[in-house]
Amino acid sequence: MTKQNNLLIFILTVGVFGILTTEMGVIGILPLIADHFQISVSKAGLLVSLFALAVAISGPIMPLLFSGINRKKVMLLVLGIFVIGNIVSVFASNFTVLLIARVIPAFFHPIYCALALTVAATSVSKEEAPKAVSKVILGVTAGMILGVPITNYVASATSLEMAMLFFAFVNAVAFIATLVFIPSMPVKERLSYGSQVVVLKKPITWLAVVTVIFIGSATSSISTFIAEYLETITNLSGNILTLALFVLGLASLIGNLVGGRLLMRNAMKTAIAFPIVLGIVHLLSFVTSKSTGPMMITILLWGILFAIGNNVSQYWITSAAPEAPDFANGLFLSCGNLGITIGTAVGGLFISGLGTQYIVLGGLLFLIMSLVSILLRNYMYSPTTKQLAS
Template identity: 65%
Template sequence: MSKRNKLFIFILTLGVFGILNTEMGVIGILPQIAEQFNVSVSQAGLLVSLFALAVAISGPILPLVFSRFNRRGVMLLVLGVFVISNIFSIFATNFTFAIIARVIPAFLHPVYISIALTAAASSVSDKEIPKAVSKVIMGVSAGIVLGVPITTFIASIASIDAAMTFFAIVNAVAFIGVLLFVPSMPVRERLSYGSQLRVLKKAITWHSIVAVIFVNAATAGVYSYFAEYLATITHISGKGLSLMLVIFGAASLFGNVLGGKLLSKNAIKSVMIYPFVFGVVYIFLFFMGQFTVPMFIIVVIWGVLYAIASNISQYWITSAAPEAPEFANGLFLTSGNLGVTIGTTVGGLFISGMGVRYIVVGGLLFLILSLAFILLRIYMYTPKKQISH
């Protein structure tokens, strides 16, 4: 891979990191946001769930709409909107304004991610496509798992406004990178809308979508209130909380690599076993979450499994619709974020009705539902030989 291509892919990945950091970075500071705007933590969770809902709505639509325009121009548009919205978030004077400032750019989130994946793949030889795409996906993982501890740390030593400023700076740097170093990328070939939409006629596509929704609801429904759980149940806050989030993030980056290897070795079996393994971790979290040392071990394993969910989700949907990879990636983003919306909302209901500890029960219920649809797809569409090998 040439130095020019490496720089190009790095800029794409940086933009992905900035966008995902904007989406997920607030998770670690939900308690502070709730206090600043005088709302409950579950209400503050709307900043996560509504953002994800906007992504879920636009995921299968806007990438298709923008597919006819120059990719460089579209990337600049998306990153520019994110910069402006982050600046507005800094000066938000009430909770409603804060929500609006987050939801508007959220609709453009899947547009950039889809373009980044496509542009990375088209910039290298066929042999190097997996490597290039994996780097962009690493930006997704890094935005999710590193954005949270970085934002939490900034908020703990400075302020919430400083954390929001960090969001704006990262997206601004990505914008400048695209402006200066990314060439014009007119679209030369594209699949018709109809040929891509036809994958929605296949039952396997819908079984996969529902499974991915529940997988992401199971992970996000608990992780979205990670900071509140550590503060309330484990009695860890401040710099200790930041440290736990950093550990979670480091474990997740390892999980991203591990997930790819597991799927390469035996994808079907890896997907099938995943809900069982995560379920065991959640059971330990429920009964041992109040103890610091066991919680440290749980957080490490939890971080690894959390990242693997992204690999599994992307594989499960794209493998169901290989004839329309770009649209399938849009469905992956939609399904994942719809899962985040549902999981975060249900998690908030468990907090309001039963207490923070019981968000784990919600996570377990979603894992059971995900397993049901995973097994349904395997039973209906997967030859037995493919499962065993």
């Protein structure tokens, strides 16, 4: 990659980090928000659930509507909306205002993230595309996993308002960097809405959609409850628990880079191996869960594989519909959020029915279904990228 491409991808990574930190970072300060507005924590949780619902709804639609507009202008628009929304959140006089200030930007979330993935892939050669995309997904993972403890730390060290201002600051940095360093990026070949939506007529697209939902459900059924799992099963607390979560986050960042390289070498083998290897690690957790040292190894493997799952999911949908990259990346984001919703619900059912330790069984169930859908696609279509996309 050239220096210009590296700078472009770095700015896109910062941008998605800011947007995902805005989405997920609030998890770390929900109790503070509940106290501040004198509401229940469950009501404060609407800041997370309604945000995710807005992303799931707008995922396939908004990137499609903005697909013909200059890429730079669209990125500035979305980042600007997030900056304004976060500033309004700082001065929100009541919970309703805060909720509105978060939900409105959420509808624009898929536009930037889908665009960032598309731009990263098209800024380099076809062979280097998975590697470039993995760097942008690194920003997604960092926002989802590191955004929570960072926001919690800022709020604990200063105030709730400063934590909200942190969201605005990161998005503002991405806005300024985009304005100054990214050149105008007009869409050279505008695709009609119909020519993009038509990819939904292809069976391979729906196979990809189902696979991504299964993968998202498999990982989120465990990752959502990872803190509770480590507290109740491994008996971690305090600094050791913090260290374990930090290991999970660091491993996820490594996993993004590993996932990109593996997809470059052999995408189909990587996709097939992913649910098998993660399934083995799930089973390993039954052996290691009671001991801190061995469990740290399992956490490390979980972090790496969860991140590889994001890379596989993004590749799986975009390779099924390469003729409509913006729409395909929108589908990826929508399906990923739907997977989080389903996986969290199923994980909760396993906790209430069997106990916290058995959330890995829910993950195994979804991994088996994802493997079946991956093998079905491999059987129905040739493994080469060209034939996959036909």
